[in-house]
Amino acid sequence: MNASTQVQPLVLYGATGHALSVRAQIERVFAARNHHIVAYIDDHHPGGELAGAPVVTFDEWQVRFREIPVIVTIGEPRARRALAERIEAAGGRFASMCGDWPSIAADFTYGEGSFTGGPNYIGPNVSIGRHVQIQPMTTLAHDARVGDYSTICTSNIAGWVLIGDEVFIGVGAAIVNGTASRPIQIGQGAVIYAGAVVTKSVPPGMKVAGNPARDVSLAAARRRRGTRPLTDPV
Structure with missing residues (x-):
C-alpha cells in the first residue's frame, strides 16, 4: 500500500x-x-x-x-x-490539519496541532502558531499573525492584524483598519464577542463587543457608571 x-x-x-x-x-x-x-x-x-x-x-x-x-x-x-x-x-504527539484548500496562500505557515476547516480564505504572508483553530468561512487576509492556542470562529480579519496567544474571536466578528506601520494588535487572552467590529487594538485580557467594539468587562461598566452625574441635569 x-x-x-x-x-x-x-x-x-x-x-x-x-x-x-x-x-x-x-x-x-x-x-x-x-x-x-x-x-x-x-x-x-x-x-x-x-x-x-x-x-x-x-x-x-x-x-x-x-x-x-x-x-x-x-x-x-x-x-x-x-x-x-x-x-x-504524557509523551503523545499531535497532527496538524491545515492548508488543503485552493484559496489558502502557498506561503501560509502553521504550528503543531493546528486546524483550519474549509472553505477559508487565507492570504499571503500569514502565519498561525501551535494548536490554533480556524473555523470554516473565515477570511484571514494578508500579513496577519495568530498566536498559540487562539480560536477564530467564522470571522473577517483584514490585513495587518496581530493576534496574541489564547485569543477567542466569536462568530461574525470583523477586525479592520490595520496598516503596515500600525497593525491592529489583539492582546493575549482577549475575547472578541460575536458580531463585534474591531477598528483599534485590544489590550491583553480585554473583552470587547459591539460596533464599534468596546470594553464590556465588569470593571469597564463600573468606570462608565462612575463618570455619569449623580443626578440628572436640570
Whole structure:
C-alpha cells in the first residue's frame, strides 16, 4: 500500500458536537490524507462509541492509543492549552490539519496541532502558531499573525492584524483598519464577542463587543457608571 492510500489513524480530544464538526472537516476537506478517527478522549463522559469510534478516558488513551497523533478539538483557548500540555507531558504527539484548500496562500505557515476547516480564505504572508483553530468561512487576509492556542470562529480579519496567544474571536466578528506601520494588535487572552467590529487594538485580557467594539468587562461598566452625574441635569 503506498503512502497516498495508507490509512492514517487519528485521535480527537473531545467528544461533543464540536468534535464531530472537526471530524466532518477531516473527512471532507482533508479526505486525500485518508485519516481515520480511531478514538475520542473524554474524561467526563467516557464509554460507548461516537461515530463508530470508542470514547475513552485519558488514562485509557495512554494505554491503547498514545502512539497515534491527536488533535485537541476543545474550542476554549485556555482549556485547549491545558489538554495539549497534558498530552505532551504524557509523551503523545499531535497532527496538524491545515492548508488543503485552493484559496489558502502557498506561503501560509502553521504550528503543531493546528486546524483550519474549509472553505477559508487565507492570504499571503500569514502565519498561525501551535494548536490554533480556524473555523470554516473565515477570511484571514494578508500579513496577519495568530498566536498559540487562539480560536477564530467564522470571522473577517483584514490585513495587518496581530493576534496574541489564547485569543477567542466569536462568530461574525470583523477586525479592520490595520496598516503596515500600525497593525491592529489583539492582546493575549482577549475575547472578541460575536458580531463585534474591531477598528483599534485590544489590550491583553480585554473583552470587547459591539460596533464599534468596546470594553464590556465588569470593571469597564463600573468606570462608565462612575463618570455619569449623580443626578440628572436640570
